[in-house]
Amino acid sequence: MLRLTGVSKQFDNVVAVDNVSLEIPTGQMVGIIGRSGAGKSTLLRLVNRLVDPTAGSINFNGAEIATIKGRVLNQWRAKCAMVFQQFNLVPRLDVITNVLIGRMFYRSTLQAVFQLFTPEERTLAVMALQRLDMIKHGLQRADTLSGGQQQRVAIARALTQEPEILLADEPIASLDPRNATVVMGALRAINREDGITVICNLHTVDTARAYCDRIVGMVSGRIAFDGPPTALTGDVIRTVYGVDGEDEEFDINVTSTAIGIGSRGTAQ
Amino acid sequence: MRLRIGAVSKADMLEARRCLPGAFCRPLAQRLLSWLCWTGLAALVLFCAVRFDMSPLRLWSGLSELGTLTRVMFPPASGGNMDLFLAGILETLAMAFLGTLIGGAIAFPLSFLAAKNILPAWLFHFGVRRVFDVLRGVDVMIWALIFVVAIGLGPLAGILAIAISDAGTLAKLFSEAIENIDRKQTEGVRSTGANAVKVMRFGVIPQVLPVMLSFTLYMFESNTRSATILGIVGAGGIGLLLADRIRANVWDQACLIIILILVTVYFIDFVSKRLRERLIGQGK
Known part of the structure; x- marks a missing residue:
């Protein structure tokens, strides 16, 4: 169980995340939706502690996360793996080494510097690549891969961390619909088959609806909606995406990238 | 699983x-x-x-x-020559400043001629680049020796030496900056129907100018250091005074000069670093 209580993050004058409280039971797949700048990314970064909260408590299975540092913090980061919109691989390293980076916490600094990984760890990395169907690209440099392939390598890296939670920050925003489906399918499988909690920022409503057990809508750093996909009505979507009233009537299908669902919409 | x-x-x-x-x-x-x-x-x-x-x-x-x-060397002493030393430091700074400015001014137009993406005539920019190599390949000390013989002792020889060798270095750095520009911006400008010069003005200059200024400032920083030695071969500035003190075994005064040089170089580095950070950080 991941429990956020009154979590806030302020950058200079901007409150990115404003007093957010959220309880996520183990094994749930949660989609976070909201406009750009609503604080979705910051919320995920707060959980991984890539940014430090200005107020509030983050609690995982009874342990406080918001204030830990040093080795305990690194251990937490290993436990809650993260996947990014721009994949955040090391482009000049080959795929297998990128995946082995997932073992960083478990290696001593000296071993890491000399790339000394155990045969078991190398096997684990190969198995992760097999699972994501990327084994045939294992020795290629990461920058020779397409976006969808890179994101699958990033997920393989996340899996070798042996995570309890997987945070995905707009994982499909840079991908075409087919690759988006493959990546979302992989996240879904990891959630269903491994029982790993998945928290995923998404910018299309249908993707969230199609893949998540629960949807959280954020508006200006606060939670404006929290419920199952069936409760996500047109009115709620309008609250989440059009709260300023500056937007005229909009069609959610226009922004859709998911295959099969809402692909009728074409931009202008 | x-x-x-x-x-x-x-x-x-x-x-x-x-x-x-x-x-x-x-x-x-x-x-x-x-x-x-x-x-x-x-x-x-x-x-x-x-x-x-x-x-x-x-x-x-x-x-x-x-x-x-x-x-x-210790304790360092001025021997009543403090005014002379300070004037020498100022002369060195002035040499570095003028030399870098002239070098940059020469390098700016030349760098466009040497950039492959601006002038797609390889024989031409190959030629321009070899000229840079000659300017750059000969060390600033050797240029100083040549100019001292050609136009006599004094800061002018130092200024010319710095200007010539910087023109080569900066032109190379500038042209590489031009070659590494983000093509999306130039494409955006070209797509509006702008001709080559207009594309250069709005698609290239805004991206490369901060980089160029930053390189030039860095060269000024580095030239402040190298200008101190130019005096040793007779090209003016504090180096001349330092070389005299070392030859005459007046080590306490030499030590004071070295300390003055260190303070100056540190000060210039600090100011230039601040300026460069502001230039690169622009628009973020």
């Missing part, structure tokens, strides 16, 4: 080795090559050390000599 390091079995390991042997061990040829490179490097270092007689004994006796020098 969850991947667990503890659950990796012997069979898994065999299977993984079969699927992707490269994940476990690099090919023999690659390993041999890297061993060869490392051994070659070690041999080269050893050979040079022996050839130049880098024995620990010689280094040790040299160190003790340095100790004696340090003792006669």
